[in-house]
Amino acid sequence: MTSPPPPWALLAELTHSCPLHCPYCSNPLELVRRSRELSAEEWADVLRQAAELGVVHTHLSGGEPLLRPDLAAIVAAAESAGIYTQLVTSGVGLSAPRMSALASAGLRSVQLSVQHADPAASDRIAGHRSFAAKERAAAVVRDAELPLGLNVVLHRDNLDAVGDIVDLGVAWGAERIELANVQFYGWALRNRTALLPTRDQLSRARETVESRRKQLAGTAELVWVVPDYFDGVAKPCMGGWGAVSLTVAPDGGVLPCPAAGALPDLDVPNVRDRSLEWIWNSSPAFNLYRGTEWMSGPCGGCPRRETDFGGCRCQAHALTGDAARTDPACALSPDHALVRALAEAPSDDPPPDDARRYVYRGPRPARRERSRG
Secondary structure (H helix, E strand, O other), X not given: OOOOOOOOEEEEEOOOOOOOOOOOOOOOOOOOOHHHOXXXXXXXXXXXXXXXXXXXXXXXXXXXXXXXXXXXXXXXXXXXXXXXEEEEEOOOOOOHHHHHHHHHHOOOEEEEEOOOOOHHHHHHHHOOOOHHHHHHHHHHHHHOOOOEEEEEEEOOOOHHHHHHHHHHHHHHOOOEEEEEEOOOOHHHHHOHHHHOOOHHHHHHHHHHHHHHHHHOOOOOEEEEEXXXXXXXXXXXXXXXXXXXXXXEOOOOEEEOOOOHHHOOOOOOOEOOOOOHHHHHHHOHHXXXXXXXXXXXXXXXXXXXXXXXXXXXXXXXXXXXXXXXXXXOOOOOOOOHHHHHHHHHOOOOXXXXXXXXXXOOOOOOOHHHHXXXX
């Protein structure tokens, strides 16, 4: 078997712990405990191996990576290995001294999550009073003169405010604003009914983004990640299974994509047991859906199979129970009716202003939930 091209990107999930409880969180329903997390020394070894394999860029993510007191040491290890580091954070806990320590260790950029432009709505969606901390974090990054990007998951509760969210990002000094329509894995799948937007919402939001993109040309980059259920086109998830990137979970499990741990028959390799080189090149998990030979049904003879790679394996499994089937998001899939029915289900009535419609990740005090009801 020919060796695959080397990966260039690594998602380093340093912890599943997080002060936020976002209802669309892509982390698995069964979170890794702090006691099982890789140590800073183990992460340094992972990053060294990743660099030797070809990785040049890593997202330091979670959960909330700032909850790791050894985060600066992990950043320094990546810098020593020659890997560009971007911190993906809620902003909670990003003080000026912490920012200074991370920048001194070699951190290159920061991606800040934003739930809404309205503080009260943002706190409600996040399940935690965090908007003020995000605003402070943006200022801290700006003062440190590091590139700042915003990461916004769009769904029924905030799509109508996409213009305000873009304006907020510009005001906070963001150079890049990623507007990613919600993908239904992990907690988002659990909360799908509450998160699914309407076609009219998506249409209005798309028009708003296009208008803002023209206005902001040369100022801020706007990235619109298309929705899975509405366009009839399967996205090339991760650029293909085991093709360009890999994810290392907090406990050292290595995955072709962040959601792949939900596939029941996937034998997930671990960096505590095997080298990253063996995992990427030879493990059954990374070769299971690599390339096109595994494809059947409409994907097998489709001219787009080298472009969309059959769509998302995790979505195929979530909707049909079979990860090898054509992604039902594709209009050519025999299961496309499943997606079409879901896309047509939401009414045009606005969602109730009530956080209790969500199932939140992690422990969330019932008293606070009642006070917002």
